[in-house]
Amino acid sequence: MTRIRLYINVDHVATVRQARRTVEPDPVEAAALAEAHGADGITVHLREDRRHIQDHDLERLAPRIRTVLNFELATHPEIVALACRLRPYQATLVPERREEVTTEGGLDLVGAGPQLLDTARRLADYGIRVSLFIDPTPDAVRHAAAMQVAAVEFHTGRYAHAWPQAGAALAELEQAVELARSLHLAVHAGHGLTYRNVTPVAAVPGIEELNIGHSIVSRAVMAGMGPAVREMRELVDAARAAI
Numbered sequence: 679m680t681r682i683r684l685y686i687n688v689d690h691v692a693t694v695r696q697a698r699r700t701v702e703p704d705p706v707e708a709a710a711l712a713e714a715h716g717a718d719g720i721t722v723h724l725r726e727d728r729r730h731i732q733d734h735d736l737e738r739l740a741p742r743i744r745t746v747l748n749f750e751l752a753t754h755p756e757i758v759a760l761a762c763r764l765r766p767y768q769a770t771l772v773p774e775r776r777e778e779v780t781t782e783g784g785l786d787l788v789g790a791g792p793q794l795l796d797t798a799r800r801l802a803d804y805g806i807r808v809s810l811f812i813d814p815t816p817d818a819v820r821h822a823a824a825m826q827v828a829a830v831e832f833h834t835g836r837y838a839h840a841w842p843q844a845g846a847a848l849a850e851l852e853q854a855v856e857l858a859r860s861l862h863l864a865v866h867a868g869h870g871l872t873y874r875n876v877t878p879v880a881a882v883p884g885i886e887e888l889n890i891g892h893s894i895v896s897r898a899v900m901a902g903m904g905p906a907v908r909e910m911r912e913l914v915d916a917a918r919a920a921i
Contacts, residue, residue, distance in 0.1 A: 680886070680918075681915065681918060682880055682885060682886065682887065682888060682914055682915075682917075682918045683718040683719060683886060683887040683888070684716065684717055684718050684719075684887075684888055684890070684907075684910065684911055684914050685717065685718060685719035685720065685721045685748050685868075685887060685888065685889045685890070686709070686712040686717040686719075686720055686721065686890065686891065686894055686907060687720075687721040687722065687723070687750075687868075687889055687890065687891025687892075687894075688705040688708045688709050688712065688720060688721070688722060688731075688891065688895070689705070689721075689722060689723050689730045689731055689891055690730065690891055690892050690895040690896075691703050691704070691705040691708040691895055692705045692730040692731045692732065692735060693729070693730040696729065696730055696732075705722070705731065705735050705739070706735065706738045706739055706742060708895075708898075708903055709739060709742070709743065710742065710744075711903040711904055711907070712894075712903060712907045713743070713744050713745050714904065715903070715904040715905075715907040715908050715911070716907050716908055716911035717745060717907055717911075718745055718746070718887075719743075719745045719746040719747070719748050719767070719768075719887075720739065720743055720745065720746075720747055720748065721747075721748040721749075721750060721770075721889045721891065722735065722736065722739065722747070722748075722749060722750065723750035723751070723772065724736055724749070724750070724751055724757055724760070725752075725774060726752065726754045726757065726774060733760065736749070736760060736764060737764070740764040740765075740766065746766075746767035746768065747764075747766035747767055747768070748766065748767065748768045748769075748770055748809075748889065749761050749764070749766040749768065749769045749770070749806075750769075750770045750772050750811075751769060751770075751771065751772065752771070752772060752773065752774035753771065753793050753794055753797045754774075758797055758800065758801070761801060761804075761806065762800065762801065762804045762806075765804055765805060765806060766806060767806070767807060768806065768807040768808075768809060768829075769801045769806045769807070769808055769809070770808075770809040770810070770811055770831055770866075770889075771785065771794065771797060771798060771801075771808065771809070771810050771811065772785065772811040773785050773786065773811070783813055783833055783835065784810075784811055784812035784813035784818060784832075784833040785810055785811055785812050785818075787810070787812065787817075787818055787821035787822060787825070788817070788821060794825075795825055798810070798825055798827055802827075802828075807828045807829065808827045808828055808829070809827065809828065809829035809830060809831050809864075809866060810822045810825070810827055810829075810830050810831070811830075811831045811833060812830050812831070812832065812833065813832070813833050813836075814832040814833070814834075814836075814850050814851045814853075814854030814855075815850075815854065816853075816854070816857055818830075818854075819854055819857045819858045819861065819863070820857075820861070822858075822863060823858075823861040823862070823863055827863070828863075828864055829863060829864035829865065829866055829887075830858055830863050830864075830865060830866065831866035831867060831868055831887075831889065832851060832854055832855070832858075832865065832866070832867045832868075832885075833868075833869050834851065834867050834868060834869050834870055834871055834879060835869045835870050836850070837851060837870070837875070837879065838869065838870025838871060838872070838875055839870065841874070841875040842875070844875070844878075848878055848879070848882075851867070851879070851882060852882055855882055855883075855884040855885055856884065858884075859884045864886055864887075865884050865885050865886055865887075866885070866886060866887040866888070866889060867879055867882075867885050867887070867888055867889070868888055868889030868890060869889075871888060871890045871893065872893040873893060873897065873909065873910065873913060876888070876890070876910070876913055876914060876917070877913060877916075877917040878917075880913070880914045880917035880918055881917040881918065881920060881921055883921060888914060890910060893910075894906045894907060894910055897909065897910075
């Protein structure tokens with residue numbers, strides 16, 4: 679079975695820094711530590727309100743990443759322009775509302791209008807691999823396939839919130855993965871995944887990539903970034919090896 683990729687989201691390293699508007703902790707340093715201890719990629723979400731990651735973080739990260747950079751963004755023109763200039767390996771388009779604490783669900787591909795498709799095409803024209811952050815539903819998968827993007831990332835929030843009574847949500851995820859694969863979409867997953875609940879998701883055949891941030895940054899506060907990443911890496915690898 680193919681090894682699953684583990685991308686570490688370092689947004690909440692920046693959240694701690696922004697609490698005091700200082701220079702530490704540095705998400706760029708955190709990204710380097712994550713790479714050194716088993717991360718296959720680094721994920722950052724530059725939000726319109728700049729609540730954690732800042733533009734200058736992306737400017738510094740892009741040339742220093744030794745693995746790959748996954749740039750999460752909505753369709754705000756200035757942020758899309760930055761992505762096109764920096765040309766990360768991957769751009770994951772996500773929904774965004776100013777009043778939300780964190781991303782609450784997947785993109786509404788039916789009601790999104792032309793801006794989402796135009797943004798996806800523009801990013802692809804710059805050689806950026808495009809992924810859509812969607813809910814694990816058949817309609818969302820089919821709409822994503824119609825947009826001819828490279829990948830989808832399934833929002834695992836319903837699964838995470840239901841844990842440990844998450845059988846129905848896990849089955850929903852498994853069915854969505856199977857459908858996406860049949861439509862030639864690469865499959866990623868993330869949101870709310872922790873050391874306690876990651877194993878069943880990592881064991882789903884067909885999921886190629888996990889994006890995990892808050893739980894790892896939380897563990898890193900106590901244990902350090904290196905041990906936190908290594909522990910998650912071991913859990914994910916063990917789950918995949920057991921398939």
